[in-house]
Amino acid sequence: MKQLLSLLVRDQAGVLNRISGLFLRRGYNIDSITVGCSERPGLSRMTIVLDVEDKKAAEQVKKQLHKQIDVLKVIDLTERSVVARELALIRVNASMAERAEIDHIIQPFRARILDVGRSSVTIEVTGGSEKIDALIELLRPYGIKELARTGLTAFARELDVGQEAEMKDIIGTA
Amino acid sequence: MAKTAAEPTEPEGAKEQRLLTGAEILIEALKREGVDVLFGYPGGAVLNVYDALYDAGIAHVLTRHEQGAIHAAEGYARISGRPGVVIATSGPGATNLMTGLTDAMLDSLPLVVITGQVGTNVMGSDAFQEAPIFSMSMPVTKYNYQVRHPREIARVVREAFHIATTGRPGPVLIDLPKDVTIQQAPYVEAEALDLPGYQPTVVPNALQLGKLSTAIARAVKPVILAGAGVLHARASELLVAFAERTGIPVVHTLLGLGAMPATHPLFLGMGGMHGTVVANRALYECDLLINIGARFDDRLTGNPKHFAPKAVVAHIDIDPAEIGKIVHTHIPIVGDAKAALERLLAMPIDPPKADAWRAYLKRVAEAHPFWYVKTGDLKPQRVVELIDEMTEGRAIVTTDVGQHQMWAAQYYRFRRPHRWVTSGGLGTMGFGFPAAIGAKIAAREETVIAVVGDAGFQMTMQELALLKEYDLGVKIIILNNFALGMVRQWQELFYAKRYSESLLPFQPDYVKLAEAYGIAGYAVSTEDALTRLLEKHLFDDAPVLIDCRVSPGENVLPMIPPGKGLHEIVGTQPPEGAADVVYRFGSSGIAGQEVSAP
Ligand SMILES: Cc1ncc(C[n+]2csc(CCOP(=O)(O)OP(=O)(O)O)c2C)c(N)n1
């Protein structure tokens, strides 16, 4: 099952190593991981999408993360209502004739053309991962020359309410 | 993200403060933590530190290999309850510590380990004796640091000791580049600790304790599984009091041994792969399992599918990540074992109606003692028994890893806590002898006995040099079976007796070896000779090495074969028609004793 986690971590040397090393060592598969500044100076937010075996494994992941000294908060967004976005850059083959067609395809996705070359166009799209998957499938017939995805970044709606329940979970006294 | 740790800002008035080198700040910070002994080995990257140490008034033990230093620090920590402090140089000095770090991590031993590093100006350039110790040690430490400025040192040392010794203890490493140790800075007093991501839950949740007390009152077949968490929390007396109050029998893990006296009528012995039949039976048949500070290691549980299958499981642990990791837990209790036991003892718990259960377990214990067959030569089990009898289970015993370790666990009847030093989680050969050195340094007045195997001893025997030099009266007992005994046993049982690389026919002359290092050495092959030697040497304070030539081919039994459940224990009876069988209750105190209701 997919697990979506949001972490608040200390912005320390090696923190990304610690987290990714933990996943490697304990055999958890990472789908994506994004890191950047958070609203608090000195703290970064990591958004991690994992592929875990079951609920028990998902629980273990959270506990192991919480045990890390550089991790301040572990928020499980898996079963929460979230705002989540990913950005993708897609370069597709496009002759002059095909450009209008491509423009048409990407419209409903609110994607846009960022760069136009002699034989290709570069498209920017933002959204949930499934939406991006769908667009990529539609563009595939033209020939995808390059693809770069950022991975999902997310947080919960009404963060505070849910988080309390979450922390109890983590320390196992709920 | 910033590449380096944020530099602390200089406090007001820092300008007028005297400047110290990074090395001097380190030594001062160690002193303020109350460190009075270091285990280490110098080299280029830590020359400044050793220079500052020269007249600092802190004892330093120069082992002959960094592995020896860190295992000695582990032994020291296990016995004293205080963190062991280790120093090594960069590159090979630091990589030699990896085994010990991992060992301490798995067995939750508090260590503060300082490694030199090449200068920051050449870091990352594959400089001479550069190894990526910060990233290498990350997964095998509780936390680690790489210091970039001397102003950080005092704070980092303070945090390191705090992290190593609180919550679930563990090793913390500080990687210290050489230039940082010579640069000058004022001593910046560490302010209040700023570790927002590290707040171990010590006090257990009252609601959960309430659930446990209800479960206890309802149980008819309760058992306590007590692990090293009880010892780390210094809660042995509370454990005994709680068991007596409720009449609940106790099983120990390998590392928990000693928390409850082995002769206690509620003690069932060690559980797990080479545990007693009664301990494993209790774990299998119980209806309530109260785990206090054990982590359900696979050598204890056997196949987890068959572990305590009918039980309500309660688990008290300072580390929430251990709860529910291996065994499904109905009553999770995050907290310190001492805090939990104190509260439980203060609660009006109805003792369970467990008379029939205790009587049953007593019968099982009496019907299934340990056994061995006399063969005319010296039995390894008998060697441990003799030591147990002579020291009345009160000596400090360290072991290496293998058969001798299991025999020590089975036959040495610990009457006191904090007297048992062994490598449990990692099973590190080479651990036992240097650990005994550290133990002796922590408790100079005590008898310290290193029970080691012939193979494992050869992994760290260079530390023999320390006994004479530092006047350490460690008693080395080699259970010499001319084999990598435990490997040989598995090959006998599971590989059709194909003894691939597990026999050690060539051995050094240990007597001469001892003499070469200036200590007394003996080789014995009979019980009488051994008895005489022990009578003469066990109680003085001089080091001695006794090479005990024991029955080759002896196996450790009983045994839960790998992958099997607790109920599939084998080797519980001697072979049909075996002539001269010796039966021993070993460390299962319940056998042969009156067990009454609380
Ligand atoms: C460093 C290390 N290497 C290998 C092993 C695997 N191993 C476990 S027990 C054992 C044999 C130990 O032989 P010895 O020290 O003579 O003890 P015995 O079992 O004979 O009592 C070996 C090789 C280990 N535990 N540690």
Ligand SMILES: [Mg+2]
């Ligand atoms: Mg051997």
